[in-house]
Amino acid sequence: KQEVTQIPAALSVPEGENLVLNCSFTDSAIYNLQWFRQDPGKGLTSLLLIQSSQREQTSGRLNASLDKSSGRSTLYIAASQPGDSATYLCAVKTNQAGTALIFGKGTTLSVSS
Amino acid sequence: DAGVTQSPTHLIKTRGQQVTLRCSPKSGHDTVSWYQQALGQGPQFIFQYYEEEERQRGNFPDRFSGHQFPNYSSELNVNALLLGDSALYLCASSLGTTQFFGPGTRLTVL
Numbered sequence: 001k002q003e004v005t006q007i008p009a010a011l012s013v014p015e016g017e018n019l020v021l022n023c024s025f026t027d028s029a030i031y032n033l034q035w036f037r038q039d040p041g042k043g044l045t046s047l048l049l050i051q052s053s054q055r056e057q058t059s060g061r062l063n064a065s066l067d068k069s070s071g072r073s074t075l076y077i078a079a080s081q082p083g084d085s086a087t088y089l090c091a092v093k094t095n096q097a098g099t100a101l102i103f104g105k106g107t108t109l110s111v112s113s
Numbered sequence: 114d115a116g117v118t119q120s121p122t123h124l125i126k127t128r129g130q131q132v133t134l135r136c137s138p139k140s141g142h143d144t145v146s147w148y149q150q151a152l153g154q155g156p157q158f159i160f161q162y163y164e165e166e167e168r169q170r171g172n173f174p175d176r177f178s179g180h181q182f183p184n185y186s187s188e189l190n191v192n193a194l195l196l197g198d199s200a201l202y203l204c205a206s207s208l209g210t211t212q213f214f215g216p217g218t219r220l221t222v223l
Binding site: 049101102 | 148219
């Protein structure tokens with residue numbers, strides 16, 4: 001059974017700092033991995049999607065990497081800003097036909113000015 | 114494009130009651146998935162509808178049921194509500210593999 005773990009559960013940093021959020025999964029047979037942002041009490045916004053054949057994806061100050069063999073992904077946020085404060089969720093999709101996403105519990109990020 | 118919309122935004126029910134949540138998918142999307150997110154947890158997959166049929170189901174009891182209409186909109190029904198059903202219920206629509214999420218319905222069971 002696929003399980004997704006995110007470490008740390010919470011993180012507080014000063015504005016301008018570069019940071020890394022970690023995601024691990026137990027079964028390396030994934031179809032893709034996705035990082036989401038969730039503001040308090042709100043829905044999910046997709047940040048980056050990495051297909052199983054890819055190693056990384058970049059969007060602006062965000063860079064996500066994927067190492068399937070070790071069951072790990074990282075989300076790198078450069079030059080953090082107070083507006084980056086949110087919960088970041090990692091989710092894996094295990095196969096193409098079954099499109100259910102399996103989520104971690106998330107990392108809650110607080111960036112202080 | 115309005116994106117994925119859900120109604121109502123918030124809902125308060127008492128134990129034993131029944132509730133219906135609604136979801137309108139993003140324009141052109143034919144698949145709707147429902148997730149339950151308890152406080153402090155990641156979303157948990159409930160079920161997915163495609164062509165008005167339940168295509169896949171997560172580990173949820175039969176008290177949770179759904180429906181998809183010909184216009185691809187969907188309903189989630191929960192019977193005999195328990196306190197533990199209090200959560201944010203998220204709907205996601207897709208055409209292909211990428212899912213787009215709605216803002217959710219916050220259900221509180223007293």
